[in-house]
Amino acid sequence: MFDFAVVTQWVDTLLRSFLPDQAALLVEFLLVGLCLLTAYALIALALIYGERKICAWFQCRLGPNRVGPYGLIQPVADMFKMLIKELIDMNHSDKFLFRVAPFIVIISSVLAFGCIPFAKGLEILDFNVGIFFLLAVSSIGIVGILLAGWSSNNKFSLIGAMRSGAQMISYELSIGLTILTMVVLSGSMQLSTIVESQANGWFIFTGHIPAFIAFVIYLIAGTAETNRGPFDLPEADSELTAGYHTEYSGIQFGFFYLAEYLNMFVVAAVAATLFWGGWMPLHIPGFDNFNMIMDYIPSLFWFFGKVALMIFIIMWFKWTFPRLRIDQLLRLEWKYLLPINLINLMLMVIIVVFGLHF
16 A cells, blocks of 8 residues: 655655755745645535535435536636625624634634645644644634624624524534544554554444444434534525525635535544544455455545545435424433443443454
């Protein structure tokens, strides 16, 4: 399997051959930032197009089919339209916080996006406490949402922001506990180490029942964390117009729109990394020829294939189930998911301590 560390080391050696160390480091930072933002934008456009097509498929429609072949250029046209839209300032709003809020949301999303190991040797941030850092930076987004709702001077925006705060803080507990369950199984908080420890079997198969329970709860909580249906109470169109971003227009609204889709990608990528081996191919102990064939498939294909499957399931949730009430949403977390998570974590600890896993 190709190791992308060869490419990154070659670029580093090339830059240092004709630049001072500090200048080479600065150029590397700029290149990494450029690649990160480019991937961020391209993945967002692909997800927007994909959701429109999947939504149309569920509703027996065609979806985008005019702009470009199969409507492929429709998201690009919408992007340019959004970029040239006028930015409207609301009267009696806190203009500074109103403008800062979208940047806080997008920064949180980009930082979480940078933690993902896309392929072998292709990760930007790879700390020994990577899981802790991922949880920390992904939690910053709620600050931007609360600021957006409060600074807009709009009762619908404020209600949407308060709903989002209650929802995200509640479901972060379940996400944290499911991730902690898999950290117990892997024995590491470093994402690259977690992926490599699944070389002889993905955790969804080798972790017994607790891993499967953690996966199901993670998908439910991750869908709620990204404010997507059927947990889209903060943006309930029939009740709150558009929730916390009702008063935003142009690129400011675009930041919220992008962050929602990329947060969905981050949730799916973390699920693929923790439960389905990330970029690691499918290996079955004892089947050496089969494992060798699997190794020929590039790690990027494995990773994006798994992430695409997770995203499809999350979209399936949205276009299948009706929206919950706020009391039902919070009851699901506090009365059901959280107790199950705590019991499941104890069960995983018992399995690891006594060596009962595969």
